[in-house]
Amino acid sequence: MATRRPAPAPYRCTECGWTTSKWAGRCGECQQWGTVVEAAQQTGVLRNFSAVAPTSERAARPITRFTTAESPRRPSGVSEFDRVLGGGIVPGAAILLSGEPGVGKSTLLLEVAAQAARDGHRVLYVSAEESTAQVRLRAERTGALHDELYLASETDLATLIGHVDEVRPSLLIVDSVQTVSSSLSEGLAGHPSQVREVAATLIRIAKERDLPVLIVGHVTKDGSIAGPRLLEHLVDVVCHFEGDRQTSLRFVRALKNRFGPTDEVGCFEMTGDGISEVPDPSGLFLGKGAPVSGTCVTVALEGRRALPVEIQALVIPSSAPNPRRVVNGVESSRVAMILAVLERRAGLRVSERDVYVSTVGGMKLTEPAADLAIALAIASAATDRAIRHEVAAVGELSLTGEIRPVAQLAQRRTEAGRLGYTGLIDAGVNDLASALERLGLQPRAATGAPQSSEAATGGSREGRAETTRSVREHAARPARERVAQPTPAGAVLDIADTPGF
Secondary structure (H helix, E strand, O other): OOOOOOOOOOEEEOOOOOEEOOOOOEOOOOOOEOOEEEOOOOOOOOOOOOOOOOOOOOOOOOHHHOOHHHOOOEOOOOHHHHHHHOOOEOOOOEEEEEEOOOOOHHHHHHHHHHHHHHOOOOEEEEEOOOOHHHHHHHHHHHOOOOOOEEEEEOOEHHHHHHHHHHHOOOEEEEEOHHHOEOOOOOOOOOOHHHHHHHHHHHHHHHHHHOOOEEEEEOEOOOOOEOOOOHHHHHOOEEEEEEOOOOOOEEEEEEEEEOOOOOOOEEEEEEEOOEEEEOOOHHHHHOOOOOOOOOEEEEEEEEOOEEEEEEEEEEEEEOOOOOOOEEEEOOOHHHHHHHHHHHHHHOOOOOOOEEEEEEEHHHOOOOOHHHHHHHHHHHHHHHHOOOOOOOEEEOOEEOOOOEEEOOOOHHHHHHHHHHOOOOEEEOHHHOEHHHHHHHHOOOOOOOOOOOOOHHHHOOOOHHHHHHHHHHHHHHHHOOHHHHHHOOOOOOOOOOHHHOOOO
16 A cells, blocks of 8 residues: 655744744754744745856966965954954954843944054944944043044944945944844844844955954853854854953953964953953962962963962861852862862861862863862861962862873963962872872871771771770670770771670
């Protein structure tokens, strides 16, 4: 009996091709909104077209005949931003800058526009979120006023292109892509189809006119860029502007860069007069004053930049049944693992104490190279012994207590030496117990101190035999005599030797 061929799905996602029998507002595969349309509906791809001969300027040539001189980099005037871009802005590049609301995206791009205008380049800054008066007030506050900086407040894409034709800038800034709409696409501003149309048009203008375009993008609650994923694929560079609202420090990271590396980080500081560069942020994450117990310095890597970071720890007796573990700037899971290694491999008993671990300056450490510094800071706080100022620690801790080497140790060592840290504790010390002994942080031999495994089981073989003999003699006595003579300290009773079982 012939089987009936299944009918094709009537709805399809224009982003990933996911099909479904019912319409849905959100794609079940790529999780994009507004991309599910009828399968028979046109999606902008023409089925029938005729070939067009390319012009001599755009004809295909061997790759060896192309030179990089055709696309020279132009400094933006903000060296930290140029560091992230790979040395400057490439003509015709489409750069997307995303970040949380209020982190300073508009302030940073206004500073870039002002620096470019001071260098003699005409800049067009189009704000679709603020009025021209609001942008002018911020420009007065940050000192970004210049005659070569043109300002417009526009939300219509066609009018925006008209401004570009009239001003003829050498740098275009659009703030933001989610607030500009096109009459050629359905939906309100910010709709995936609108974002796709606006971004494609701006990128086409950038490529045709060799006009670099800086585009501001919004982010969602989970930190991803709002709109279709296609937006990140279309642009040449994707930068993320991040920072804690509780601190003034800001970082720019490159998530995608067709013209340079993606492991560079730019450091900025938000001030009352705008945003300023931090070319050497070494002193921002270090404490000041005399050595205090519970502090240790490590050298972390942010992209290609080595930064010294001070880790602080506080260990106090706990009054609760479950001791507290509070961390800030480090991962709680790694701190829990380090505490277990300290107690088992180094004999430092912290399971009955409250432990607090934090970084200075709001720095967030995620790499394992900070394990050793965290362990030393906790040991210093538990023993109440300070670590000398010239000592820094870099290394990853394993569950066996071994100190493992980390990536780019030579660069970390060079940065530590430049800042005066002559003693660097790393994988050359072999294990954590040796590092504690070298710094004088080994646990004190006092009452209540953690015992070794040999001591906990009765010491040597002869000692364990003597303990067992004492326990047996104690159990063989009458109950009236056993009341006055307790079980020997440290003995382990065998349930088979206990009367009544």
